[in-house]
Amino acid sequence: MKSCIIKSPLGFTKIMGDDDGIASVTVLNSKASEEKITDIIPVELEDCVIQLHEYFEGSRKQFNLNLNPKGTDFQQKVWKALEQIPYGKTLSYLDLSKQLGDVKAIRAVANANGKNPLWIIVPCHRVIGSDGSLTGYAGGLHRKKWLLEHESPYKQQSLF
CATH class of the missing domain: 3.30.160 (Double Stranded RNA Binding Domain)
Structure with missing residues (x-):
């Protein structure tokens, strides 16, 4: 390796x-x-x-790489679903669980999301709480916030 x-x-x-x-x-x-x-x-x-x-x-919105992460079948399924979240968009853990076919698997989905070994490339930072909060992020919430702001089509203007 x-x-x-x-x-x-x-x-x-x-x-x-x-x-x-x-x-x-x-x-x-x-x-x-x-x-x-x-x-x-x-x-x-x-x-x-x-x-x-x-x-x-800021010139790339989608990655085109051959990926080979190691994980369980369930983790692989969650990571594949994460890859489908478009640049600049977010999805809640609950919605991701629904997409995967089991709303009761929300904790397992969140756990698999947290074990994502492909930071940024498999965009686990795009998953947020149902109330819009920036819940959990292995890289730190300050990084999650930065990544979501980086991808946002609405850039904050400086007042001064």
């Missing part, structure tokens, strides 16, 4: 994958990662690095 660490607006990001696809993209919470930024990107990860940079620049 190849890996690299890149800098993003939300922190240092570790990408792992091989010829079978991208297995994980995670944001690192450690400042120690700064000295580990990868100078040479493995060829297997180049497209992912490029597409993430395009996303953060």
Whole structure:
């Protein structure tokens, strides 16, 4: 498995994958990662690095990568459903559970959402509480808020 660490607006990001696809993209919470930024990107990860940079620049709204995350069948099903949430849109955990055919599975859906190994690429940040609140996010609620604002078609203007 190849890996690299890149800098993003939300922190240092570790990408792992091989010829079978991208297995994980995670944001690192450690400042120690700064000295580990990868100078040479493995060829297997180049497209992912490029597409993430395009996303953060605002020129990419959809990823086109071969993905290979590891998880249970149920987790894989939830992650596939997450990929269908359009850029700039949100969905509640309850609505996602309904889409998957079992409204009572809301906790299991939320748990699978939280175990998503493909930060940003599989957009778990687009899932919110039924009341519109920014509930739970493995990368931190400040990152979830940033990502949703980044994707919003309505940009906040500065008053000063």
